[in-house]
Amino acid sequence: MIKNIAHLRQDYSAATLDIADTRSNPIDQFAHWFEEALNAEVKEPNAFTLATINAEGRPRARVVLLKGFDHEGFVFYTNYNSAKAQELLDYPYAALCFVWLELERQVRIEGRIEKVSAETSREYFQSRPKQSQIGAWASPQSTIITDRAILDAEMERLEQQYANEEVLPLPPHWGGYLVRPDLVEFWQGRRSRLHDRVQYRLENVGWVKELLAP
DSSP states (O other), rough: OOOOGGGGOOOOOOOOOOOGGOOOSSSHHHHHHHHHHHHHOOTTTTTEEEEOOOTTTTTEEEEEEEEETTTTHHHEEETTTHHHHHHHHHHHHHEEEEEEEEEEEEEEEEEEEEEOOOHHHHHTTTTTHHHHHHHHHHHHTSSSSSOHHHHHHHHHHHHHTTTTTTSSOOOOTEEEEEEEEEEEEEOOOGGGGGGGEEEEETTTTTTEEEEEOO
16 A cells, blocks of 8 residues: 555746736737647647536546637537536536646636537548547447447448548537636646746636736
């Protein structure tokens, strides 16, 4: 048994975050930090934890990949028949959390969620590797299966069906979501747990910037 988990700790000292140096809106600030994560060769910098609420009011979380962002919000893609999609249908709000440990940084995002257009989903879907397109058709995401062989057999069937096609059609059960943020927090680790936290809160049609205690 591991007995000393309580003693695991890291004192952060890589950088500071001064509210006066942050951008006027959170999307520009995120773009700045994301570019720095790319330049630092952070592994999977677009990976984030997506949190939702199910019908029983229980929070659920999983890691997914960001596939785009602009001043409208943050985009990811999934199976519309999945558990998270059902939760988002019932409660169209989500929380996102990026962690870039190499930079000792975290970004939290909260907001309302909506589907992107079918054309946007199709454009992205058909830009994916062909095997990934086949996988999206083959997997009944979040449903119970009795054997992995079921997926392998369906993959093989689809590979044969589309052997002469460069791209597959967009599955009717697959597409993107846009998270429209109303709260974004940037966290920079500091020594002695006195971290820097800058929060952007949407108020009416503008963003309010606030400094939070660690």
